[in-house]
Amino acid sequence: xxxxxECRVECRFDGLTLAAQGKGVEVIAIRHAAVTPIRAAGCVxxxxxxxxxxxxxxxxxxxxLVLASCVIFQxxxxxxxxxxxxxxxxxxxxxxxxxxxxxxxWFAIRKKGEQQWMVYEVGGGIAREADPFxxxxxxxxxxxxxxxxxxxxxxAAACIERVGTxxxxxxxxxxxxFPGPNSNTFGDVVLRRCKLSAALPATxxxxxxxxxxxxxxxxxxxxxxxxxxxxxxxIGLKEGVELHVLGLSLGIDxxxxxxxVPLGPxxxxxxxx
Numbered sequence: 001x002x003x004x005x006e007c008r009v010e011c012r013f014d015g016l017t018l019a020a021q022g023k024g025v026e027v028i029a030i031r032h033a034a035v036t037p038i039r040a041a042g043c044v045x046x047x048x049x050x051x052x053x054x055x056x057x058x059x060x061x062x063x064x065l066v067l068a069s070c071v072i073f074q075x076x077x078x079x080x081x082x083x084x085x086x087x088x089x090x091x092x093x094x095x096x097x098x099x100x101x102x103x104x105x106w107f108a109i110r111k112k113g114e115q116q117w118m119v120y121e122v123g124g125g126i127a128r129e130a131d132p133f134x135x136x137x138x139x140x141x142x143x144x145x146x147x148x149x150x151x152x153x154x155x156a157a158a159c160i161e162r163v164g165t166x167x168x169x170x171x172x173x174x175x176x177x178f179p180g181p182n183s184n185t186f187g188d189v190v191l192r193r194c195k196l197s198a199a200l201p202a203t204x205x206x207x208x209x210x211x212x213x214x215x216x217x218x219x220x221x222x223x224x225x226x227x228x229x230x231x232x233x234x235i236g237l238k239e240g241v242e243l244h245v246l247g248l249s250l251g252i253d254x255x256x257x258x259x260x261v262p263l264g265p266x267x268x269x270x271x272x273x
Contacts, residue, residue, distance in 0.1 A: 079133045087148040091201060094140075104121070199272065213226075231244065234251075
């Protein structure tokens with residue numbers, strides 16, 4: 001794959017806008033009635049002769065976009081507005097060349113009437129930041145996965161403040177980059193202990209660490225999960241079906257519909273809830 005700068009491509013397919021972004025992404029310019037390129041900034045673009053189409057309009061040379069994943073209707077990464085208490089779950093990629101295979105989570109909390117955000121994570125400590133949505137430490141390409149507001153956010157903030165410090169201390173003392181527990185384990189454990197319905201992307205490797213063997217409810221709270229360091233799986237009403245092999249996730253998300261892949265934003269399809 002060619003090394004290029006931060007790249008973003010958008011295409012329109014049957015009225016929907018599909019977007020992919022990241023470093024080292026190759027983009028194919030498609031000449032087809034159903035697929036219209038809108039823009040490709042900072043990308044390596046190939047001309048029409050490099051494109052191969054088969055029957056039923058399947059694009060056979062779109063492997064770079066598939067590997068990079070593609071999210072439809074991706075949630076904008078902007079600090080939520082309002083004077084009420086707000087809690088947000090975000091992830092960011094590691095620096096190149098790890099940006100497409102590893103994402104790191106953090107919780108951002110802004111209490112009612114406050115201006116700054118309190119950030120909870122493993123690896124960066126617990127600190128106040130002005131805007132952890134656009135820029136956060138060493139992480140690139142932030143993605144917003146869930147926002148809680150009002151009374152729900154008040155309960156979430158109180159639980160994260162209470163549980164987050166304890167979970168962070170435990171993971172810091174027993175930290176293992178692979179297979180876990182690590183910073184991604186922190187995000188999943190806090191979600192489950194605080195009963196916050198959300199999920200980390202497939203590229204947050206370590207999120208499914210449950211020890212030598214673990215069985216329980218998924219972080220989205222509509223499914224069950226069985227995990228070992230080698231193999232695991234998750235099945236649920238929202239979660240769909242996921243197979244975990246050495247911490248890598250593959251599967252089908254039922255709602256919103258998407259194919260789960262262990263690269264890029266972690267899904268090929270609609271943005272997460």
